Amino acid sequence: MEASFWQRKWEAGDIGFHQSEANPFLVEHFEKLNVAKGGRVFLPLCGKTRDLAWLLNCGHRVVGAELSELAINELFNDLGVKPKISRVGKLTHYSAKDIDIFVGDIFDVSAEVLGPVDAVYDRAALVAMPENRRHQYTSHLMEITHAAPQLLISYEYNQQLMDGPPFSVGEAEVKHHYASAYQLNSVESREITGGLKGKVAAIERIWLLQKF
Template structure:
């Protein structure tokens, strides 16, 4: 799975991973991060998620990174906002009031380019990545954000029944990636209605990752 895989998904409109509504789990559990209004939230592999509009409407600032420029253009069209497009450390940045979206490979993004963030909302990044690169991703994410707290949403199911993405990520893997740096709390575990992609039983889990005192 490489960059071309995701570019083709967007170009061919095969974006079943894009929710047509704001994720209700974000609405239910975002307050667990205990952030003040105006906090800057990082969304890795953000696509054109409607969750961004919800965060902006609730007086938070948003920064994201997305491989597909098509997705980023569609995001701003959906927001009804005309962005300024600039180059920053070799990456294009789409900017408007309270929002910055970088176009390119997440692993090419640096902490200096990203700037300070107060929290991470990972609803589509960890589950999108094959097992072979998830450790690289989680290490990079913590370095990028100086281990900012996270609201993390994952699917859990029998991986032998369905090829990802989204991939199955259970509590043992969450522990492996994050337990040394965060206190982990499962906020909710709910059955996916109709099964994942209508093919197998699955649960959607919401994790709160808070910094250790």
């Protein structure tokens, strides 16, 4: 999707993808990443997700990338934290204790800018990418995180019945993007009650990606 698509979503408050509580899959399965307390977790396309607050409350450090500055201002307001704001190349860096958020195009985030991460939690990034951008995204993510272990949430549904995002990304495609670098394990899946966006039958799946 073009940057303007997501900017309009946030400006209009059309954020049905935002969840008011931490994702149950994250709460249930995060420990499988074996991240020590104080470890640094990267959330690509993080929005103002409550998952970030949950990770902080568990004693971890978090780093995010997000296109919408509006979303990140709301995130810090929700956390009750006043960030320091600076420029890093094309990106705006919002920082506070245990938090670094880079606002801008995720493809402008380099390994040097991101810094070391112990794990990746991708709840809404891969599934937000149209098919013709997913290979670029997954390659970039592995490059800037040095293929850190990952929890990935995907959706599977008949793409002909509904346009994304979130897009349908099935098992074959997940393996296509990541099997060369990771051992992949589908740890849980569930049918989405009422369908995705209330429109189409769908399965939500969480993957554990661990380096060989």
